[in-house]
Amino acid sequence: MTTVTSESTTRPAAAAKPVRWAADAAAVLREGARLRLDYSAQSLWRVDRGIDGIRREGAPYAAVETVLRGLGAYGGEVIVRQAGGEWWATGGDHWVRTPDGRLWDPIDEARRCFAGHGSLRLLCRDATAGG
Template sequence: MTAQTETRPPAAAKPVRWAADAVAAMREGARLRLDYSAQSLWRVDRMIEEIRREGPPYAAVENVLRGFGAYAGEVVVRQTGAEWWATGGDHWIRTPDGRLWDPFEEARRAYEGNGSLRLLCRDATASAERP
């Protein structure tokens, strides 16, 4: 166990696992490397767009989108020092400025054509940098 995982709040356990599963699935299935950088979210947004164009029902891709949302949340956590929060089975990230962000909802919105995990990361990172 690394020092980083030892100090993570319990709310991080599931999203961190979902993110790692998404990274592994993309590496093995799509030959796409995700490195937890903000730039990698461009690739995730494009992957969501490709899935959307294929037209599967939301229920068929819900777990994939959950993984992408968790991955985006973990990118924000690593970029800003944010923390995962959980209540009643829902997970969010809280940036140091106190704002709550829902990367899972943003992944769903991206699938519907109205969201972007890259832009969520950009906005959350900019918000955390403000004094």
Template sequence: MTAHRAPERLIRPQAAAKPVRWAADTVSTMREGARLRLDYSTQSLWRVDRMIEELRREQTPYAAVESVLRGFGAYAGEVIVRQAQGSAEWLEAGGGHWIRTADGQFWDPVDEARRCFGGHGSLRLLCLDATAI
């Protein structure tokens, strides 16, 4: 979990609209379907990491969970933005959505969710790294 190099061609206006909606949809879906309560806290990302690990252990095909992983990544990004209390923001670049923190670093929580599914990442640790200002 390291910060990424600045993506080329950053777009700010309304960059947060999609990931914020994905995050909200994930919170609602997990509450209703999986009885998993997500409260935008860093601690809740531990539960998300466990859920992704469960999907991986069950050998769920990537195509079946691609949008779920995008939602989990967006949720983690929203946790970062909220924990940073105004010093982090969503940006859109290269077809993806990134978080830029106050120290100028860029984070890709959606990609980190994919890495988690591959057994090589942690949304909780990404959040801790991104908010350790």
């Protein structure tokens, strides 16, 4: 058996889509809004503010649904990296499971943020605090 050394091949299959969505969202924000996202917990403050800005501009949900999914996936990837969690998927939904066994839904949290009552930064804080 060969030794696997790259992160992309050692991660669970459930991570494939959200990791791509997160990378795409980070690239869009880097190019469009000139926001640098480095997968740190602190970067989620900028993501929350960005989502709030989109909401204040009055963008219809249907127009930003893919962006919100990507930003939620980015938030989830921050939790995975900060807390040592992993992506889980079932029925097309994706969650992050932290080592303490708790499940988190950062993609839904991005939607909640867009609705005015969520925060990826606070979700990450709670997820990385342990249980």
